[in-house]
Amino acid sequence: MPAPLLELHDVQKYFRVSTGTFPRRKIGWVKAVDGVDFSVYPGETLGLIGESGCGKTTTSKLILLQEAPTAGAIRFDGEDVGALRGPELMRYRREVQVVFQDPYSSLSPRMRVGDIIAEPLQIHTNMTREALATRVSEVLELVGLQPDLARLFPHEFSGGQRQRIAIARALATHTRLIVLDEAVSALDVSIRAQIMNQLEHLQASLGVSYLFIGHDLATVAHISHRIAVMYLGRIVEMADSLELCAKPLHPYTQALFTAALPAHPDQRHEKLALAGEVPSALDPPSGCRFHPRCPHAMPQCSRETPAAREMAPGHMVACHLY
Amino acid sequence: MAAIDEANVVAVAAPRDVAGARRWAKLARELPVVPIVILLPFVVMALFANWIAPYDPTEPIPGAKIFEPPFWMSGGSRHWLLGTDFQARDVLSRLIFGARVSLIVGVAGTIVAGGIGTTMGIVSGYFGGWVDQVVMRVTDAWLALPALVFALFLATMVGPSMWNIVIILGCVYWTRYARVIRGEVLSLREREFVKLAEIAGAGKLRVILRHILPNVLNTAMVLASLTIGVVIIAEASLSFLGVGVPAPQPAWGSMLSDGRSMLMVGDWWLTVFPGTCILLVVLPTQLLGDWLRVRLDPQLRNL
Amino acid sequence: MAPLLQVSDLQTYYASFGGSRIVKAVDRVSFTLNEGETIGLVGESGSGKTTACLSIVGLLPNAARIVGGSIEFAGEELTTKRQADLRHIRGRQIAMILQDPMASLNPLFSIYRQVAEPAYYHRGLRRRPLRERVQELLRAVRIPSPAVRMREYPHQMSGGMRQRVVGAIAMAGGPKLIIADEPTTNLDVTIQAQYLDVLKDIQERTGVALIFVTHNLGIVAKMCDRMAVMYAGKIVEQGSVRDLFRSAKHPYTRALLGSMPKLGSKEPLFAIPGQPPNLARLPGGCAFHPRCPQAMPKCAAEEPADRAFAADWSARCWLLEEDAKEKYAGAVA
Numbered sequence: 001m002p003a004p005l006l007e008l009h010d011v012q013k014y015f016r017v018s019t020g021t022f023p024r025r026k027i028g029w030v031k032a033v034d035g036v037d038f039s040v041y042p043g044e045t046l047g048l049i050g051e052s053g054c055g056k057t058t059t060s061k062l063i064l065l066q067e068a069p070t071a072g073a074i075r076f077d078g079e080d081v082g083a084l085r086g087p088e089l090m091r092y093r094r095e096v097q098v099v100f101q102d103p104y105s106s107l108s109p110r111m112r113v114g115d116i117i118a119e120p121l122q123i124h125t126n127m128t129r130e131a132l133a134t135r136v137s138e139v140l141e142l143v144g145l146q147p148d149l150a151r152l153f154p155h156e157f158s159g160g161q162r163q164r165i166a167i168a169r170a171l172a173t174h175t176r177l178i179v180l181d182e183a184v185s186a187l188d189v190s191i192r193a194q195i196m197n198q199l200e201h202l203q204a205s206l207g208v209s210y211l212f213i214g215h216d217l218a219t220v221a222h223i224s225h226r227i228a229v230m231y232l233g234r235i236v237e238m239a240d241s242l243e244l245c246a247k248p249l250h251p252y253t254q255a256l257f258t259a260a261l262p263a264h265p266d267q268r269h270e271k272l273a274l275a276g277e278v279p280s281a282l283d284p285p286s287g288c289r290f291h292p293r294c295p296h297a298m299p300q301c302s303r304e305t306p307a308a309r310e311m312a313p314g315h316m317v318a319c320h321l322y
Numbered sequence: 323m324a325a326i327d328e329a330n331v332v333a334v335a336a337p338r339d340v341a342g343a344r345r346w347a348k349l350a351r352e353l354p355v356v357p358i359v360i361l362l363p364f365v366v367m368a369l370f371a372n373w374i375a376p377y378d379p380t381e382p383i384p385g386a387k388i389f390e391p392p393f394w395m396s397g398g399s400r401h402w403l404l405g406t407d408f409q410a411r412d413v414l415s416r417l418i419f420g421a422r423v424s425l426i427v428g429v430a431g432t433i434v435a436g437g438i439g440t441t442m443g444i445v446s447g448y449f450g451g452w453v454d455q456v457v458m459r460v461t462d463a464w465l466a467l468p469a470l471v472f473a474l475f476l477a478t479m480v481g482p483s484m485w486n487i488v489i490i491l492g493c494v495y496w497t498r499y500a501r502v503i504r505g506e507v508l509s510l511r512e513r514e515f516v517k518l519a520e521i522a523g524a525g526k527l528r529v530i531l532r533h534i535l536p537n538v539l540n541t542a543m544v545l546a547s548l549t550i551g552v553v554i555i556a557e558a559s560l561s562f563l564g565v566g567v568p569a570p571q572p573a574w575g576s577m578l579s580d581g582r583s584m585l586m587v588g589d590w591w592l593t594v595f596p597g598t599c600i601l602l603v604v605l606p607t608q609l610l611g612d613w614l615r616v617r618l619d620p621q622l623r624n625l
Numbered sequence: 626m627a628p629l630l631q632v633s634d635l636q637t638y639y640a641s642f643g644g645s646r647i648v649k650a651v652d653r654v655s656f657t658l659n660e661g662e663t664i665g666l667v668g669e670s671g672s673g674k675t676t677a678c679l680s681i682v683g684l685l686p687n688a689a690r691i692v693g694g695s696i697e698f699a700g701e702e703l704t705t706k707r708q709a710d711l712r713h714i715r716g717r718q719i720a721m722i723l724q725d726p727m728a729s730l731n732p733l734f735s736i737y738r739q740v741a742e743p744a745y746y747h748r749g750l751r752r753r754p755l756r757e758r759v760q761e762l763l764r765a766v767r768i769p770s771p772a773v774r775m776r777e778y779p780h781q782m783s784g785g786m787r788q789r790v791v792g793a794i795a796m797a798g799g800p801k802l803i804i805a806d807e808p809t810t811n812l813d814v815t816i817q818a819q820y821l822d823v824l825k826d827i828q829e830r831t832g833v834a835l836i837f838v839t840h841n842l843g844i845v846a847k848m849c850d851r852m853a854v855m856y857a858g859k860i861v862e863q864g865s866v867r868d869l870f871r872s873a874k875h876p877y878t879r880a881l882l883g884s885m886p887k888l889g890s891k892e893p894l895f896a897i898p899g900q901p902p903n904l905a906r907l908p909g910g911c912a913f914h915p916r917c918p919q920a921m922p923k924c925a926a927e928e929p930a931d932r933a934f935a936a937d938w939s940a941r942c943w944l945l946e947e948d949a950k951e952k953y954a955g956a957v958a
Contacts, residue, residue: 093523193884222886245889259818261843
């Protein structure tokens, strides 16, 4: 196996919670990300799935240097991202880009599409105007848009076209990793399929890696090579996408599969055995975070945090059942 | 509903110039005629005062008596249409040159206030943390001072002159910008295009100039159009109180002040004309401000 | 038995720019719904599914008008009713669940007060019976310890709980029909599954009919008996969910099903080319023809009629007409 492009090693992010304006009192820590390990390999799509509040967005913020981790290390190309300075940091900023969920909020309304796409290039290179325009045309064509659309403003495009523009911008700097943070969740079904196919096509031709963050199991499973399942700041299971679909091991992963909507009306409906809602990360349950909702909970589960174990090659699960 | 959303209706393929021409035609149709028609004569007066005004506004008219009435009253003369003041100076000429003072102070004072306030608001909103705390507490303290008294105090400190007044009023009226713009920036900072720029490695200055500033300019424009009137009135008030534009130079506020004592003996033209001028300039600027707000704020535009 | 709801040839138009442009948001839509049945109204944004539902409950925005067709509910014609009469039907017999529960709940009132309101006005309940009724409703949507939670305010509840409260309010008047407009879009996957189970449960116990407005075909597969697929204001195909999932006739229905990712399968998705239509400037003929993989010259010229080819299965597509002719020709030869 080649060396990983991005590596997260026991990454933690705690947020301090306070009340009152003056004086402020600390009431505790939100453990948004609590010991996460995973790697993204070159040319691979890693799916990160979980419900709201599981820490997947915080994880993406850590990778994008929007937040600094409380503990642990993020490595890109083997180098600790937190220690990058100057030109090294700029190189990271150039090679890691993001596409967000909302195509309406991610394009500046007062800039022309061409300028939006060219911005990262202007920051990182000394390209001439002609060279910039050529590169903008190139990436617009890559994402299936006509190059002459560069002179229009974002409001002249539909949601799906805007998302293509956002992808074009993310690709412009010869990016190596794109974080796709719910990038297709807001799109209509037919457009979502277009964008997903386009993303797969781009990966095949450019070799770019994706970290695909989502909440819809079918979508994440379709586009990802491997999937990591997150629950309350921890990764509970990680496996090859098809392997996970065939043999989900962790009770939470199993619940996600039960909750997933059927692809056909004849598919057997199982009632969801999962009770209650995701507890607050401010005061997470002891031991295994999932034990208060778990149908298989044992006494041990509330006392000890289960360690990740490799059940099959590449199939990790953190559960006392195994 | 998205389907009738104007954004979708805009032609993606339509040639640019045609769309541009259509936009101008639409703008011309929607232009607020009444405030512009009222305001335009004053702007012309201010710009071409030297040519329009029949007399030197600072010198007595040779051969005229003091307190001559307007031409249509008995004793009035067609040589000084709106009468003369206590130094036998032509009221009409003083009004015309007064327009220049009012508009210059109004516009320049607003620009100074807008510049200070917008900068403060952007710095406060974008950097947050203790910078925000400091700026906002200063703003609070500023707001707690009665604006006119504060301006009066500053004017007596630095001495009266038109450009001093401009700077003083700018320093007094920036707080409104700072508050509103800060709020706008707080929400902009969370918008994804700002985050995308930061993630792509854009520096703070670049983010502010390319992503924040263009998106708060609309708000600043609307605030400016609403502030001009306030600044003009403040200048008139200062001049009325004798700390505005210094004496021989004509300003509507000092004209009001000079004519005040003669109101009792029936020489109404000395106060009514400058008073009316102030009203006729302030009212349309407010109307224009309302129109701008509706035009520039997409939330209100469709109402 | 007469159907509970019969919508026939419904036309709802928006007038934009002072009437200079007409947008046919709902164009000759017909469908029926029996008691206790669930129909899924499927379509992408702008297909007119929400407008169709707002027409039924009489909550159209000012710019929209019903310009033709009829809506018959429990034997009564709704399109000609005055607003005052509609108010009695709405809430009591037809209830609506919207996408954003926070927008449907008043943040200033307790859950009790909001759930009690319909029972107070429509059923005249007071004091203890009212309290019991509220608890019963909250229990029906499986809110744990209803006696305690009914004293809470909306901001104290999670999104899933709030949406259940909205469900309880919808049930309060004892309706015969609930219209649910994308009720689970903002919910997490497991919370969505729980909520859909609750709705199914309620339907089994009370026999209420449901209209599910959604763009998510998985919800249709899970919840609905019948489905109607909307495109550009028209129903292009409708029939039983099983039939349509098994062998849809209209290319758009087939494309929608093909663009749905399936768990455990990596087969490439079928992507419909092009952009969703702009209702203000629809192409001539069949509105889907510019994106249709099987478009023929005829499709751009003329609009296909709604053609029924089974008891409860119809579609608007020229392919079906051609198909029928060929078969007929084959039979003659």
